Amino acid sequence: MCHDPRKGCRDYQTTRRGLSRRGFLGSSAGLLSALAVPSWLPKVALAAEGPGDRDVLVSIFLRGGADGLTLCVPHAEDNYYRLRPTLAIPRPDASSPDRALDLDGRFGLPPAMTPLLEAFRGGDLAIVHACGMAASNRSHFDSMHFMEVGQGNPPASLFTGWLARHLATTAPATEGAVLRGLGLGFGLPRTLVGAPQTLPIEDPAGFDFLGDPGSLADRRAALETMYRDLDNPLGKSAGHTFDTIELLKRIDFAGYQPAGGASYPEDEFGEALRSTAALIRAQVGVEAITIDLGGWDTHEVQGSLDGQLALLMSSFARGLAAFHQDLEGASVSNVSTVAMSEFGRNVFENGSAGTDHGYGGILFALGPNVQGGRVVTDWPGLDDDQLFENQDVRITADVRDVLSEALTKRLGNADVRNVFADPTFTPRDWGIFT
Amino acid sequence: MQTLKRRSQVGHDAVVARSSFFGPRRSGLDPAGLERASRKVRLPQIPASLKGAQRRAVAAGLEGGPQARNARGNAANLEHRLIERATFGWTFAEQQTMDALGPEGYLERQLDADSIDDGGLEQVILDALPTLSMSPYELYLNYELTDDQATPIYELWTATLFRAVYNPRQLYERMAHFWSDHFSIDIASDLAYLLKQADDRDVARRHALGSFPEMLRASARSPAMLLYLSNASNFVGHPNENYARELMELHTLGVDGGYTQEDVREVARCFTGWSISAEADPTLGTFVFYPTLHDDGPKTVLGQRIPAGGGMEDGERVLDILASHPATARFLGRKLLRWIWGYEPTDRMVEDIAAVYLATNGDIKSMLRSAFKWWRMARSTEKLKRPFHLVTSALRAPFAGIQNPFFFLSSLFACGHLPFNWAPPNGYPDSEGYWSGLVMPRWNFAGLYTLGDGENAAAVVDLEALDPQQSPDALTDVLDLLFTRGTLGDSSRSAIRDFLASRPAGAATVRDALGLAAASPEFQNY
Numbered sequence: 029m030c031h032d033p034r035k036g037c038r039d040y041q042t043t044r045r046g047l048s049r050r051g052f053l054g055s056s057a058g059l060l061s062a063l064a065v066p067s068w069l070p071k072v073a074l075a076a077e078g079p080g081d082r083d084v085l086v087s088i089f090l091r092g093g094a095d096g097l098t099l100c101v102p103h104a105e106d107n108y109y110r111l112r113p114t115l116a117i118p119r120p121d122a123s124s125p126d127r128a129l130d131l132d133g134r135f136g137l138p139p140a141m142t143p144l145l146e147a148f149r150g151g152d153l154a155i156v157h158a159c160g161m162a163a164s165n166r167s168h169f170d171s172m173h174f175m176e177v178g179q180g181n182p183p184a185s186l187f188t189g190w191l192a193r194h195l196a197t198t199a200p201a202t203e204g205a206v207l208r209g210l211g212l213g214f215g216l217p218r219t220l221v222g223a224p225q226t227l228p229i230e231d232p233a234g235f236d237f238l239g240d241p242g243s244l245a246d247r248r249a250a251l252e253t254m255y256r257d258l259d260n261p262l263g264k265s266a267g268h269t270f271d272t273i274e275l276l277k278r279i280d281f282a283g284y285q286p287a288g289g290a291s292y293p294e295d296e297f298g299e300a301l302r303s304t305a306a307l308i309r310a311q312v313g314v315e316a317i318t319i320d321l322g323g324w325d326t327h328e329v330q331g332s333l334d335g336q337l338a339l340l341m342s343s344f345a346r347g348l349a350a351f352h353q354d355l356e357g358a359s360v361s362n363v364s365t366v367a368m369s370e371f372g373r374n375v376f377e378n379g380s381a382g383t384d385h386g387y388g389g390i391l392f393a394l395g396p397n398v399q400g401g402r403v404v405t406d407w408p409g410l411d412d413d414q415l416f417e418n419q420d421v422r423i424t425a426d427v428r429d430v431l432s433e434a435l436t437k438r439l440g441n442a443d444v445r446n447v448f449a450d451p452t453f454t455p456r457d458w459g460i461f462t
Numbered sequence: 463m464q465t466l467k468r469r470s471q472v473g474h475d476a477v478v479a480r481s482s483f484f485g486p487r488r489s490g491l492d493p494a495g496l497e498r499a500s501r502k503v504r505l506p507q508i509p510a511s512l513k514g515a516q517r518r519a520v521a522a523g524l525e526g527g528p529q530a531r532n533a534r535g536n537a538a539n540l541e542h543r544l545i546e547r548a549t550f551g552w553t554f555a556e557q558q559t560m561d562a563l564g565p566e567g568y569l570e571r572q573l574d575a576d577s578i579d580d581g582g583l584e585q586v587i588l589d590a591l592p593t594l595s596m597s598p599y600e601l602y603l604n605y606e607l608t609d610d611q612a613t614p615i616y617e618l619w620t621a622t623l624f625r626a627v628y629n630p631r632q633l634y635e636r637m638a639h640f641w642s643d644h645f646s647i648d649i650a651s652d653l654a655y656l657l658k659q660a661d662d663r664d665v666a667r668r669h670a671l672g673s674f675p676e677m678l679r680a681s682a683r684s685p686a687m688l689l690y691l692s693n694a695s696n697f698v699g700h701p702n703e704n705y706a707r708e709l710m711e712l713h714t715l716g717v718d719g720g721y722t723q724e725d726v727r728e729v730a731r732c733f734t735g736w737s738i739s740a741e742a743d744p745t746l747g748t749f750v751f752y753p754t755l756h757d758d759g760p761k762t763v764l765g766q767r768i769p770a771g772g773g774m775e776d777g778e779r780v781l782d783i784l785a786s787h788p789a790t791a792r793f794l795g796r797k798l799l800r801w802i803w804g805y806e807p808t809d810r811m812v813e814d815i816a817a818v819y820l821a822t823n824g825d826i827k828s829m830l831r832s833a834f835k836w837w838r839m840a841r842s843t844e845k846l847k848r849p850f851h852l853v854t855s856a857l858r859a860p861f862a863g864i865q866n867p868f869f870f871l872s873s874l875f876a877c878g879h880l881p882f883n884w885a886p887p888n889g890y891p892d893s894e895g896y897w898s899g900l901v902m903p904r905w906n907f908a909g910l911y912t913l914g915d916g917e918n919a920a921a922v923v924d925l926e927a928l929d930p931q932q933s934p935d936a937l938t939d940v941l942d943l944l945f946t947r948g949t950l951g952d953s954s955r956s957a958i959r960d961f962l963a964s965r966p967a968g969a970a971t972v973r974d975a976l977g978l979a980a981a982s983p984e985f986q987n988y
Contacts, residue, residue, distance in 0.1 A: 165717075166707070169711070170717050211899075215897060215900065239974070239977065246961055247909060250961040251978070253956065254981075261895065261898035262898045262983060266901050269902050328692050328702070378700065379701050380700065382702070384703045
């Protein structure tokens with residue numbers, strides 16, 4: 029059992045989806061061990077020297093509607109303590125050891141997010157508050173859709189993701205790259221739907237053919253014949269799959285050594301970031317990686333200090349901090365990370381010691397090219413007349429403001445209108461990226 | 463053991479008291495536990511009558527030989543498609559029934575599921591997997607108290623797989639699957655591992671071909687749903703709108719169905735007090751309405767007044783309003799058409815099925831007749847099998863006997879499609895865009911599932927029926943007929959034939975070739 033979320037908790041990795049790939053498939057492989065292909069192929073860890081011209085973008089989606097008022101505590105607001113009588117994180121000067129860590133006199137991090145304090149104080153982490161998509165409507169699925177497509181209430185003809193359109197409208201950063209985008213998960217998230225040279229891969233370390241090793245070459249040749257001329261989404265994926273197998277074989281994920289003394293938490297999110305760092309440092313031409321972290325839909329017994337939300341924040345913060353430390357230690361200066369969520373949560377706590385769906389939320393921007401150490405916000409306030417529809421944080425920063433800045437300043441996108449074509453949207457430059 | 467003693471106590475203390483029992487907690491989905499369960503759980507034995515009928519049909523079908531390839535006229539293709547959409551995978555036995563009854567007769571027989579002899583399959587499954595029949599309290603005593611959450615989950619998954627593959631009531635199984643997604647509950651959440659069994663029995667499987675409004679009512683009282691969508695702690699003065707919102711957005715009206723945030727709040731008030739028992743007695747985990755925790759003031763839902771003092775009637779009234787709403791008819795109709803007909807049903811089809819829904823008070827069989835009647839128009843496009851469907855159809859084609867469910871479950875895990883394990887409440891997507899990127903885990907499933915023999919094999923395949931010593935050409939024909947009804951394209955045919963020709967003749971090569979047929983692009987669609 030784990031009682032201190034800040035120390036991390038291995039139990040937690042089984043609480044949401046419950047299954048770790050390694051464990052489940054590992055046990056299954058045992059039953060068919062005679063047939064499984066060992067990792068007999070030579071693996072080479074490529075050197076990671078020198079930054080490229082453009083940043084790699086890591087886009088993290090906190091699915092479920094992360095509670096911005098807990099992830100970045102407005103501790104200077106009396107209203108916050110009035111609206112969240114049992115769920116509020118105590119002020120930084122509270123006598124309780126469980127209190128907010130002050131960031132700028134107005135906002136603070138909850139104790140579970142302590143690992144990110146160093147990146148913030150080092151100027152590499154910016155937190156954008158009261159952030160979201162104006163069209164979001166408290167439906168998870170609509171709001172995620174708007175944010176991932178990059179337009180509120182998009183017409184059915186606009187089904188591609190914003191990051192996909194960026195990739196589709198910019199030349200590859202590395203000529204001849206076989207894998208430009210990667211969704212670390214089972215299906216491709218909407219953010220990357222429509223992207224060229226892009227695949228969903230749940231576990232990059234295990235991306236290879238299984239089955240009888242003796243017949244593998246012939247089976248593979250047969251599959252290549254079958255799928256070679258197939259002109260549909262499956263055929264396209266098959267082509268990328270063959271190329272990607274070769275690509276990923278060249279990366280030694282299992283033997284990956286984080287730099288700077290970084291230690292990734294052994295949960296799904298930590299594993300995903302570890303694989304991401306290995307991919308980036310191998311410099312194989314990947315430009316965009318998406319990671320999902322679910323479980324933020326905290327309707328019941330939210331546990332901001334010592335419950336489910338604290339554990340989740342801890343996983344998030346420890347993973348990101350390790351990722352940052354690793355890349356910094358390896359002197360990788362061309363990576364930017366953003367983390368967003370479909371909406372924030374209702375400012376009032378509900379009857380189940382949790383919070384219902386809300387509106388304005390939070391976004392994190394992390395990396396050496398972030399002008400951080402700041403909570404970036406036109407804070408709308410929490411007075412009754414300052415709330416959105418009498419119950420939520422207003423939105424004063426459009427998520428696309430931040431994404432546009434990243435794409436323009438860091439990812440070499442010459443015309444971000446190719447990505448966000450919404451005529452009602454004009455990006456505001458918040459000075460988040462250099 | 464925690465119990466909630468003071469029912470009359472309203473508010474935060476009561477919530478905290480009960481949540482220590484029914485709160486978020488670690489789930490039973492740890493791999494080691496599942497692996498232990500896999501060695502302990504009994505394997506249902508497929509009734510000999512089912513096995514025999516399928517094997518005879520395969521033999522007879524293969525005897526027809528290559529001339530079946532020539533019977534690829536339009537009518538035959540439509541019949542194939544109808545079988546594909548009504549089942550978890552075409553088989554020769556289904557084709558025999560189709561040949562005997564014709565399309566209308568075939569469909570009516572599948573709609574009248576109880577009239578189809580299941581050969582005793584359900585009883586065999588229930589006998590082998592005792593947790594399927596247990597109450598939440600029995601599951602609690604037997605598994606929660608012994609810290610074995612894996613066994614009930616493993617048994618439910620095994621049953622789901624066996625039913626989908628082997629139950630001759632195939633349309634019923636396809637619809638149970640559909641409704642399980644519609645009223646999706648993540649078995650890894652909270653205590654769903656001991657409540658989902660009852661939900662599976664009483665919601666999707668009881669009403670799969672029955673009345674939608676009745677299924678909706680059953681779901682609204684399902685303890686698994688009440689817990690999953692937080693209504694179990696929705697009390698007067700302390701509302702929780704999670705269930706209210708998803709009830710309208712996902713279960714009935716659809717997100718564009720015309721409800722407002724005010725409606726969400728009012729519906730949440732109507733459902734205050736709909737909860738579950740947390741007492742450590744036989745009522746544990748069953749539905750309870752707490753009148754003292756209900757908000758008895760007047761409400762307005764979608765413009766309709768619900769007078770004060772209605773008690774539990776308030777929620778029933780909401781379900782009636784939603785179930786009879788035209789937006790519900792269209793939302794369900796479009797979704798069902800996507801499932802049965804194709805990804806892009808026309809507005810005319812949606813209007814037709816919505817009218818049927820409203821005229822029949824949500825009779826699912828009538829809706830299915832409407833969805834299937836467009837077959838003759840033949841304009842539907844192929845759908846990509848979701849991974850679960852790929853697995854079931856790959857087993858059904860050669861009528862292989864599952865010997866090691868754990869292999870199939872881990873394959874489904876690798877594809878991201880374990881039953882009842884989609885975390886958000888909208889159910890697994892039914893779209894090509896979501897699934898088409900996942901080629902590697904499909905290939906790896908296909909490359910493994912026919913391998914091995916004896917106890918180490920994942921499934922028992924009757925290779926003799928395929929006559930493994932035949933020439934590569936003849937064997938390719940056999941596989942083409944068995945898996946794809948003779949519709950393999952030239953690339954796939956030559957790939958399989960060349961593979962057979964280049965490998966040593968014998969069982970191992972045929973096993974690999976079966977896997978190639980299951981991995982072929984043609985077999986990924988239905």
